[in-house]
Amino acid sequence: MNKKQKITIFSGLAAITISFAIWALQGFHLFTHQKIEIQLPQSDIDKLLGQPPRFEWINHFTLGLEYTLVFTAIVISISIVMFFLFKNKRKIN
Amino acid sequence: MKTSIKVISLSILFAVAMFPQGLPSGQAGFDVKASGVQTFSFKDAKGRNQTTFTSITALDEVDGTSNEVDGKISFDVKNVAATLKGEISIATASIHTGITMRDKDLRAPKWLDAEQFPKISFTIKKVTGVKKLAANKLELNLLGIFYLHGIKNEIPISATLTYLDESPVTETREPGDLLGVTAKFQIMLSKFGVKNMVLGSRVADKIDIGVNIVGTNKF
Numbered sequence: 001m002n003k004k005q006k007i008t009i010f011s012g013l014a015a016i017t018i019s020f021a022i023w024a025l026q027g028f029h030l031f032t033h034q035k036i037e038i039q040l041p042q043s044d045i046d047k048l049l050g051q052p053p054r055f056e057w058i059n060h061f062t063l064g065l066e067y068t069l070v071f072t073a074i075v076i077s078i079s080i081v082m083f084f085l086f087k088n089k090r091k092i093n
Numbered sequence: 094m095k096t097s098i099k100v101i102s103l104s105i106l107f108a109v110a111m112f113p114q115g116l117p118s119g120q121a122g123f124d125v126k127a128s129g130v131q132t133f134s135f136k137d138a139k140g141r142n143q144t145t146f147t148s149i150t151a152l153d154e155v156d157g158t159s160n161e162v163d164g165k166i167s168f169d170v171k172n173v174a175a176t177l178k179g180e181i182s183i184a185t186a187s188i189h190t191g192i193t194m195r196d197k198d199l200r201a202p203k204w205l206d207a208e209q210f211p212k213i214s215f216t217i218k219k220v221t222g223v224k225k226l227a228a229n230k231l232e233l234n235l236l237g238i239f240y241l242h243g244i245k246n247e248i249p250i251s252a253t254l255t256y257l258d259e260s261p262v263t264e265t266r267e268p269g270d271l272l273g274v275t276a277k278f279q280i281m282l283s284k285f286g287v288k289n290m291v292l293g294s295r296v297a298d299k300i301d302i303g304v305n306i307v308g309t310n311k312f
Contacts, residue, residue, distance in 0.1 A: 030153045035191040037156060045266045049273025050230065050255040051305050054143050055158055057189050 032064035133308030161187035182214035269311025
């Protein structure tokens with residue numbers, strides 16, 4: 001394995017590790033969310049009417065496992081191609 | 094003396110046996126300024142009325158909301174149990190789950206088919222039990238018809254009604270007397286003709302539904 005091949009493997013592994021770390025930090029979701037639910041502050045009148053706090057959807061990208069796996073598959077494919085491209089070519093005398 | 098105690102004890106036992114879920118239907122109402130039959134509309138232009146639903150499976154938890162609530166209920170203020178009637182509905186296409194693709198799927202024919210069945214509704218049929226929690230607060234057990242995906246099923250619902258007479262405080266939300274309704278119940282999607290291969294795995298058959306709405310009698 002030459003230097004370029006080593007860089008390819010380590011870069012690929014780093015990209016995959018980072019993507020899984022982001023997925024884990026964002027809550028181990030199975031599917032990617034485009035919006036998240038936030039709880040709105042409860043007004044006094046709503047409290048008097050026995051209403052629980054309401055929820056509202058706001059735009060917020062949350063990475064899911066399915067996108068993480070697709071990204072991983074793409075990184076592995078590119079790394080394999082680059083690994084063979086960077087293979088030392090034998091000189092024919 | 095002993096006879097009196099026996100009579101009192103028997104009376105208490107009789108009362109408990111007769112009304113295990115609170116007051117008998119037809120006797121409970123609100124002790125508020127308003128009187129007579131009042132009709133409340135739950136259509137809120139500001140979209141503050143909300144229904145929620147939750148599906149929990151081993152694979153995923155799906156939380157959804159709808160803020161397009163419509164419908165009216167009416168009752169005699171002093172005799173809610175015997176006079177309560179009405180219907181509450183939501184627009185099928187208004188359900189949001191936080192995932193755009195999933196929202197589209199929910200509206201598609203393979204799930205709730207919003208185009209063919211644009212409304213999900215509950216029509217009150219009968220009040221089966223009333224408990225007075227406060228002068229302006231009643232806890233009710235309702236039996237009604239839940240309509241989803243073109244199919245009607247009778248389901249029980251436990252609801253709490255809170256009545257507020259019109260005042261400067263209620264006007265901060267909207268004019269008129271206000272009625273707050275909260276309810277929680279469950280439905281089985283399979284009983285409403287929703288047959289999808291991921292039902293039971295990615296989406297639960299049993300869906301928990303919450304209703305948190307406020308209506309006004311000035312609409």
